[in-house]
Amino acid sequence: MFAAPVSYRVVLSQLITIVATLLFCGAVQAQSVYCSGSIQSCMDAMSAAGGGSVILEDKTYFLTQSIIPKSNVNLIGQxxxxxxxxxxxxxxxxxxxxxxxxxxxxxxxxxxxxxxxxxxxxxxxxxxxxxxxxxxxxxxxxxxxxxxxxxxxxxxxxxxxxxxxxxxxxxxxxxxxxxxxxxxxxxxxxxxxxxxxxxxxxxxxxxxxxxxxxxxxxxxxxxxxxxxxxxxxxxxxxxxxxxxxxxxxxxxxxxxxxxxxxxxxxxxxxxxxxxxxxxxxxxxxxxxxxFNLSQPQDPYYFAEVQAPFMAHQIPGVIEAEAFDVGGDNFAYSDTSSGNSFGDGAGNRNTDVDLVELNAGNYKVGFIDDGEWLEYTTDLDAGNYRVDFLASSNQAAGGEVELVIDGISYGTTDISSTGSWNNFQTFSLNDVTIANDSTSVIRLNMGGDGFDLDSFTFVETLAGDYDLDFDIDGADFLIWQKELATEEGLTAWQGGYGTGAPLSAIQVPEPMSGLLLLVVAAWCQSARIPRTATCSR
Missing domain, CATH: 2.160.20 (Pectate Lyase C-like)
Structure with a gap:
């Protein structure tokens, strides 16, 4: 639900600060920068930062001299x-x-x-x-x-x-x-x-x-x-x-x-x-x-070029239309040529069919079987329920498979909601992320009858099958009737007795609470976005 990517406009001096902070705080991660001005300046700054992707806007860039590319730097348009x-x-x-x-x-x-x-x-x-x-x-x-x-x-x-x-x-x-x-x-x-x-x-x-x-x-x-x-x-x-x-x-x-x-x-x-x-x-x-091979062969070398359209953090919400940049078959796969609603209501000019619901609010529509979308995301380790906000006016509906870094975490069925604008939540439970990571989430679409607005990673307790934030006998009964998997039983056994009602959670003393707020504010100020905008 946005009209433009969330980004931070920085000049080259600020990029130098970003580099210095990254070197101080830890290893340099792959970065991306939105470039509205000189392509050469943006590529030079990204090279100095250790490499990453320079993302161009959907406009015309006029050159007066040649661009000299840099190692470990991609140039990606829209x-x-x-x-x-x-x-x-x-x-x-x-x-x-x-x-x-x-x-x-x-x-x-x-x-x-x-x-x-x-x-x-x-x-x-x-x-x-x-x-x-x-x-x-x-x-x-x-x-x-x-x-x-x-x-x-x-x-x-x-x-x-x-x-x-x-x-x-x-x-x-x-x-x-x-x-x-x-x-x-x-x-x-x-x-x-x-x-x-x-x-x-x-x-x-x-x-x-x-x-x-x-x-x-x-x-x-x-x-x-x-x-x-x-x-x-x-x-x-x-x-x-x-x-x-x-x-x-x-x-x-x-x-x-x-x-x-x-x-x-x-x-x-x-x-x-x-x-x-x-x-x-x-x-x-x-x-x-x-040139007469009877079937395809493996490529000698095949590298994908894509980068985040905007910063995503899990747990949290990801808007369906905020898929990566990089083009068809790299950041997404769309089986129909062109956008069924023109230019995506002024939002993104790709073949992905974007439909404007209201001002600043878009959905991915006209989803066909076999299409997919990818989202480069920062994931925190934890147990999650993934809620897909979708609609369908077709009896058959469809399905969404969640894949992270090539590993499938399961499939959710999307049933009819009675209207293309009647969005309901369809959940995929028991998604466990083992480690903090920067990963690529892929949504594989099945069927030909649903639209997708967003998907949300909601933190849960492993083994909490009734989602009431504690693990008890009621969860075992759900496991017994609906899951009956060895992994599910292990999760229940490991978490049995954990969780507590909100009334039992202790409130910190005023000074300790103030200290937590100060520390949290400092940590937040030290965070550096992976997606910035170079306007120089």
Whole structure:
């Protein structure tokens, strides 16, 4: 029930204070910062803090110079409403990549996800097509793909990006090891008037996984070049790629070793035939590829890029619409294209169907079987009941499975409430969190007939099956009739006799109570949010 993420706007000097406090209080945890100003400044500050994610807002960021990425720092947008482009003062003349390595420093563990990169070549002006370095992303590393240690950059993820209208190659990556691309939508790149610039070009790369699940994504309509150009690659796996409508070759490669593909579509290419051309073409002595696998294979390298949309603390309430950022199949999975209610009532521009109940109050609606949402959360150890606030106007309703860090904690049935706006509570009992942690909660949705407003972790006593805050014979009877599990009996035995009515709880003396308040206030002031906003 909110209209915007809860965040703290901090300038770079405050980020330094955060870093110092984290180092004083303990190990540096993965952080995220909302960035409303200079992307470079936010990435530099996050690098200084030890790494994490820079989260972009749903607006246009105008660059006047290239962004230099940093190791252990991800750049995450909010969908195609997050746009990176050149500022009008340089747009007509700049011949540089938008994101580029510094030419010397090795980059490790970096990701780019869920935003649009828009070039500024005037496609109607033939004289404006000779900017060959006008690219979205360019990593220029040396090395031999047969020797992983000789490659400069390692562990790169590029996911859910839309890249278009660049004079040179859209994305050009050289000299790298372990590359994941996921649902790239690349088109209209490679306007330079030769066939040397393409939508995507990989050179000297080892362990590549390229997966496409969205039929609207793909590698299309390069006006001069190829859909995919690859040279000197080793260990490559393609799945679901769509390559079509390009001026020259669809998939063009040489010197490739152990390249395989499943469900690959490359068709209607060679639109501007200048010579020998094909939808799939390999030349040279080393053409070790097979794009006709009968079933998917395991990826060589696959890294997810996501971060919290806002800070969550358990015990407490999590609004259903406050799922992580990172894009489809990373932070959520939505089976329908687009939002059934437009842009989510101005809240978040994702494919997740968000419905505004009233001012500032949203629900996740139109839930389909197999969809899921993830929430990065700080969990306190304890025993919990999880209450799902849901509605359904369908007789069949549905179900929600609670999964934390890949472990299932059970499933709750959602029955009909008689109306889509009549929300009722459906509970999952006996959820035990063994240790304090920062974890990813996933809600796996089943059925096609309910909406979800929020879910709440409520602290309970292990073995307190009637939820009256003590453990006695009444709880044993419930265990005997309804549970009858060894784990449930062990919980009852271990807690029998604990708990007390509120009237039996002692009230602290005034001075001790004051001391508790002072300590609590100090601890609260020392807490540092995991999600901040960089506005500089």
């Amino acid at each position: 969908g195609t409403d997050t746009v990176i482009t050149w500022a009008p003062s340089v747009a007509d003349s700049i011949n540089e990549p938008m994101i580029v390595d510094d030419g010397n420093t090795a980059l490790v563990n970096i990701g780019f996800s869920d935003f649009r990169m828009l070039g500024t070549v005037d496609t109607s002006d033939p004289n404006d097509r000779d900017r060959s370095d006008h690219m979205a992303i360019f990593f220029n590393g040396p090395g031999d793909p047969a020797v992983a240690s000789s490659l400069r950059h390692h562990n790169i993820t590029v996911a859910n990006l839309e890249v278009s209208q660049f004079g040179g190659t859209g994305i050009h990556i050289k000299g790298s090891n372990n590359l994941t691309t996921f649902d790239l939508n690349m088109y209209d790149n490679g306007w330079f008037p030769t066939d040397l610039f393409h939508n995507l070009y990989l050179l000297r790369v080892r362990n590549v996984t390229m997966i496409q699940t969205d039929s609207d994504a793909g590698f299309r309509e390069s006006p001069s070049g190829h859909g995919l150009r690859m040279s000197s690659l080793e260990n490559v796996y393609f799945e679901g790629l769509i390559v079509e409508g390009n001026a020259d070759h669809g998939i063009h490669m040489n010197n490739v070793t152990n390249m395989t593909g499943y469900d690959i579509t490359s068709e209607d290419n060679c639109q501007d035939l200048l010579g020998s051309c094909g939808n799939v073409r390999c030349y040279g002595d080393q053409c070790d590829f097979d």
